[in-house]
Amino acid sequence: MPHFYFDTETNGHKSFELPGAKPHYNPDRPGQVKHIFLDLALDIPNQSFSGTCTIALEAIRNDTHQLTLDAVNLNIQSVQVEETPQPFDYDGEQLHIHLTNPTEAGKEIKIAIAYSVEKPQRGLYFIVPNEHYPNKPTQVWTQGEDEDSRFWFPCFDYPGQLATSEIRVKVPKPLIAISNGELIATEEDGEDKIYHWLQQQVHPTYLMTLAVGDFAEIRDEWRGKPVTYYVEKGYEEDARRSMGKTPRMMEFFSDKFGYPYPFPKYAQVCVDDFIFGGMENTSTTLLTDRCLLDERAAIDNDRTESLVAHELAHQWFGDLVVIKHWSHAWIKEGLASYSEVFWTDYEYGNDDAAYYLLGEAQSYVAEDSSRYRRPIVTHVYREAIELYDRHLYEKGACVYHMIRTELGDELFWKAIQTFVQDNAHNTVETVDLLRAIEKATGRNLLFLFDQYVFRGGHPDYKVAYSWDGDSQLAKVTVTQTQAKNDNNGSNSELFDLKIPIAFGYTQPESEGGATHVSPLLKTFTVRIHEREQSFYFPLEKKPQFISFDRGNNYLKTVALEYPISELKAQLQSDPDPISRIYAAKALAKKGGLESVKALAETLTSDSFWGVRVEAAKCLAQVKLDQATDALIAGLNDKDARVRRSVVQALSKIKTSQSYDALKQVLENGDASYYVEATAASALGKMVSATLKDKEDEVLQLLNNVLRERGGWNEVVRSGAIAGLSQMKSSPVALEVILEYTTPGTPQPLRLTAIRALGTISTGQTPNNTEWILEQLEELAGETFFLTQVAVVAALGQMETVKAIAVLHSLAEQTPDGRVRRMAEEAIQRVQKNVGSDQAVKQLREELDQLKKENQELKSRMENLEAKSKSAN
Numbered sequence: 001m002p003h004f005y006f007d008t009e010t011n012g013h014k015s016f017e018l019p020g021a022k023p024h025y026n027p028d029r030p031g032q033v034k035h036i037f038l039d040l041a042l043d044i045p046n047q048s049f050s051g052t053c054t055i056a057l058e059a060i061r062n063d064t065h066q067l068t069l070d071a072v073n074l075n076i077q078s079v080q081v082e083e084t085p086q087p088f089d090y091d092g093e094q095l096h097i098h099l100t101n102p103t104e105a106g107k108e109i110k111i112a113i114a115y116s117v118e119k120p121q122r123g124l125y126f127i128v129p130n131e132h133y134p135n136k137p138t139q140v141w142t143q144g145e146d147e148d149s150r151f152w153f154p155c156f157d158y159p160g161q162l163a164t165s166e167i168r169v170k171v172p173k174p175l176i177a178i179s180n181g182e183l184i185a186t187e188e189d190g191e192d193k194i195y196h197w198l199q200q201q202v203h204p205t206y207l208m209t210l211a212v213g214d215f216a217e218i219r220d221e222w223r224g225k226p227v228t229y230y231v232e233k234g235y236e237e238d239a240r241r242s243m244g245k246t247p248r249m250m251e252f253f254s255d256k257f258g259y260p261y262p263f264p265k266y267a268q269v270c271v272d273d274f275i276f277g278g279m280e281n282t283s284t285t286l287l288t289d290r291c292l293l294d295e296r297a298a299i300d301n302d303r304t305e306s307l308v309a310h311e312l313a314h315q316w317f318g319d320l321v322v323i324k325h326w327s328h329a330w331i332k333e334g335l336a337s338y339s340e341v342f343w344t345d346y347e348y349g350n351d352d353a354a355y356y357l358l359g360e361a362q363s364y365v366a367e368d369s370s371r372y373r374r375p376i377v378t379h380v381y382r383e384a385i386e387l388y389d390r391h392l393y394e395k396g397a398c399v400y401h402m403i404r405t406e407l408g409d410e411l412f413w414k415a416i417q418t419f420v421q422d423n424a425h426n427t428v429e430t431v432d433l434l435r436a437i438e439k440a441t442g443r444n445l446l447f448l449f450d451q452y453v454f455r456g457g458h459p460d461y462k463v464a465y466s467w468d469g470d471s472q473l474a475k476v477t478v479t480q481t482q483a484k485n486d487n488n489g490s491n492s493e494l495f496d497l498k499i500p501i502a503f504g505y506t507q508p509e510s511e512g513g514a515t516h517v518s519p520l521l522k523t524f525t526v527r528i529h530e531r532e533q534s535f536y537f538p539l540e541k542k543p544q545f546i547s548f549d550r551g552n553n554y555l556k557t558v559a560l561e562y563p564i565s566e567l568k569a570q571l572q573s574d575p576d577p578i579s580r581i582y583a584a585k586a587l588a589k590k591g592g593l594e595s596v597k598a599l600a601e602t603l604t605s606d607s608f609w610g611v612r613v614e615a616a617k618c619l620a621q622v623k624l625d626q627a628t629d630a631l632i633a634g635l636n637d638k639d640a641r642v643r644r645s646v647v648q649a650l651s652k653i654k655t656s657q658s659y660d661a662l663k664q665v666l667e668n669g670d671a672s673y674y675v676e677a678t679a680a681s682a683l684g685k686m687v688s689a690t691l692k693d694k695e696d697e698v699l700q701l702l703n704n705v706l707r708e709r710g711g712w713n714e715v716v717r718s719g720a721i722a723g724l725s726q727m728k729s730s731p732v733a734l735e736v737i738l739e740y741t742t743p744g745t746p747q748p749l750r751l752t753a754i755r756a757l758g759t760i761s762t763g764q765t766p767n768n769t770e771w772i773l774e775q776l777e778e779l780a781g782e783t784f785f786l787t788q789v790a791v792v793a794a795l796g797q798m799e800t801v802k803a804i805a806v807l808h809s810l811a812e813q814t815p816d817g818r819v820r821r822m823a824e825e826a827i828q829r830v831q832k833n834v835g836s837d838q839a840v841k842q843l844r845e846e847l848d849q850l851k852k853e854n855q856e857l858k859s860r861m862e863n864l865e866a867k868s869k870s871a872n
């Protein structure tokens with residue numbers, strides 16, 4: 001019953017499959033495409049182009065009379081085979097060619113399709129200056145993945161068909177055109193110039209690309225091959241800063257993957273208004289120009305370096321070894337995301353890599369718990385683009401890491417190299433990875449794939465520990481809390497894994513006490529496969545701490561139920577930063593002054609910044625005033641990422657002391673854009689709850705930021721808008737936000753302001769809410785992808801049924817599958833929101849006040865207790 005689908009939840013998880021989802025298969029193949037040649041002329045003022053697409057096809061069997069190509073909204077002028085016109089019919093989505101001579105098996109035919117396109121909706125994008133943005137550069141770029149190449153040329157548009165390709169394109173001077181492969185010729189043609197590119201290695205249609213603009217060209221090289229960065233003129237320094245590690249990465253990946261970079265050149269083109277972060281077109285990656293870092297952004301932005309590594313890794317995983325069907329896209333996206341981890345490892349060390357992987361795991365877990373749960377490999381969907389989620393990327397990366405854990409480093413790389421070498425210039429499915437692993441290592445990892453790839457979920461472990469001093473036994477009880485509590489022995493939600501459990505003994509400090517000696521770890525590996533299991537480990541003496549899943553290699557969540565002293569010892573001494581983070585979280589859950597002290601100590605002295613980031617988060621969670629002093633000290637951390645986390649944490653402790661500290665951060669400024677932005681948004685949040693008397697002051701502060709702190713990607717000003725959006729009952733804040741939604745506002749700032757309309761709407765008067773809705777309805781008419789995403793995000797936060805109607809019409813009208821899906825999920829959210837009426841809101845505010853009083857009381861009691869203890 002379709003209209004009930006919003007309530008369809010399995011095991012508390014929403015369903016991935018929306019109504020209309022169905023199995024998807026690759027089509028039958030009439031033949032093998034050998035070569036695709038596009039000969040095009042761009043007419044930029046009219047946002048159109050025309051030319052010929054010639055497809056060389058080798059027939060697989062005799063007597064095929066009809067060929068069906070994907071071709072959306074093209075004007076098809078003629079179809080010829082070897083210069084003989086062919087009858088065809090075209091319905092705007094598929095081109096059916098009725099061959100005058102049926103095919104002969106093994107024989108190649110050349111199909112030439114003359115066509116033109118006006119204002120393409122997708123596939124190929126014209127970026128031009130307009131009245132609101134007169135300084136916008138003129139650019140043309142393409143985006144084929146997943147099934148959008150058919151919007152700019154007729155083709156068999158699925159990844160199972162690999163062919164060589166060639167693009168010859170006429171563009172007005174001084175624009176230059178960049179495409180796949182090698183530039184084999186250029187030709188002057190009056191006011192125009194023709195660029196002729198040839199890609200001699202086979203690849204799928206979704207990786208064919210074209211990027212046109214008046215770019216600065218920065219040349220680098222790797223083993224004699226050109227490595228080129230194209231950016232808008234004036235950004236040459238940022239280009240080097242952001243992409244300059246590319247040749248070293250090419251060396252690193254060539255070595256690790258056991259296959260030298262396979263294409264004749266590597267170009268990265270930074271384009272305006274790009275709708276993804278990056279796209280790994282064969283030998284020609286396109287990147288959003290927002291990834292270009294200025295000097296200040298480079299202090300604490302690691303996303304650009306990861307993006308560069310990710311897209312480069314795709315040149316092997318995705319472009320050299322191609323997925324046969326979208327359902328197996330995790331093979332390439334998981335590996336590219338995991339490549340971010342091993343580049344981090346190589347460049348910044350183990351701790352950074354482990355923390356990066358934890359971040360990926362958490363981002364998947366968040367999607368799993370709040371959005372839906374699905375198997376990584378599934379061919380049941382509405383549109384392939386729906387698969388490009390946190391399961392595909394981040395969970396995929398975690399699966400590759402578990403494969404590495406199971407095999408060990410040496411065999412892992414042997415398996416990866418076997419997989420690449422055996423499948424180069426070919427298509428693969430998930431089973432091919434399993435086969436390569438088995439071929440290279442003898443190991444059959446189907447059990448791992450069954451649990452983590454072919455079904456949804458992950459284990460949620462609860463781990464309890466106690467020590468029996470009489471019998472010298474450590475007792476560890478592990479519960480898989482994700483599984484239902486019915487002991488019929490066949491629970492399909494249970495995981496069956498061998499997990500190492502280590503007992504740690506801190507070493508006495510060496511003479512003089514200065515040097516830090518790493519603790520001894522005694523490790524046992526146990527099979528955990530039941531809902532609840534208790535293990536007894538005979539030990540010579542009582543361990544100081546317990547390290548569950550030593551190395552933290554398995555994708556899981558874990559709740560540690562250890563005594564406080566063991567948690568403290570682990571936080572101080574476990575050599576694995578991820579274990580220290582789990583200990584910090586468990587301590588925060590326990591609360592109390594002792595935990596605060598331990599966490600404060602970690603925040604000031606842990607050697608790894610990632611642990612300090614997490615310690616700050618944990619301190620905020622304890623909700624004791626004593627945490628404030630520790631956090632304020634943390635504002636001086638030398639690492640901007642820690643300062644950012646501290647600012648965030650302080651904003652959750654809504655006292656005038658933390659308010660003053662944050663106000664100072666914003667007024668004095670910080671070396672990092674992100675720290676300033678976080679402070680700005682935090683201040684707005686603080687005054688919305690208990691510090692109402694500061695509202696005017698914060699309005700003033702945020703207005704100053706908006707006037708004075710424009711700059712890189714509008715990060716700081718966006719922080720101010722986010723802060724304003726939290727001042728929900730303020731009509732003044734709403735007015736300021738609205739001002740920044742007008743066209744002409746720098747794009748990133750405008751998008752933040754549009755989202756902010758939704759956030760602030762929930763506290764406004766009915767009249768104002770109505771007004772916001774009207775604004776959003778008007779903005780929904782803009783076709784730019786990122787604007788639509790912002791509008792959907794805004795509407796999804798509203799608490800009025802009227803938002804649902806706007807979302808419905810957006811879902812129906814958008815040409816983008818991602819927007820459509822987001823709009824439908826937003827409708828579910830609004831339906832939930834509508835339930836929370838005014839009375840509930842008031843209760844929430846009263847509760848906030850009570851919590852605050854309770855916190856003060858608890859803090860005072862902890863102090864008294866501490867005093868009485870020290871008096872004893």
Ligand SMILES: [Zn+2]
Binds near residue numbers: 310314332333336
């Ligand atoms: Zn990717």
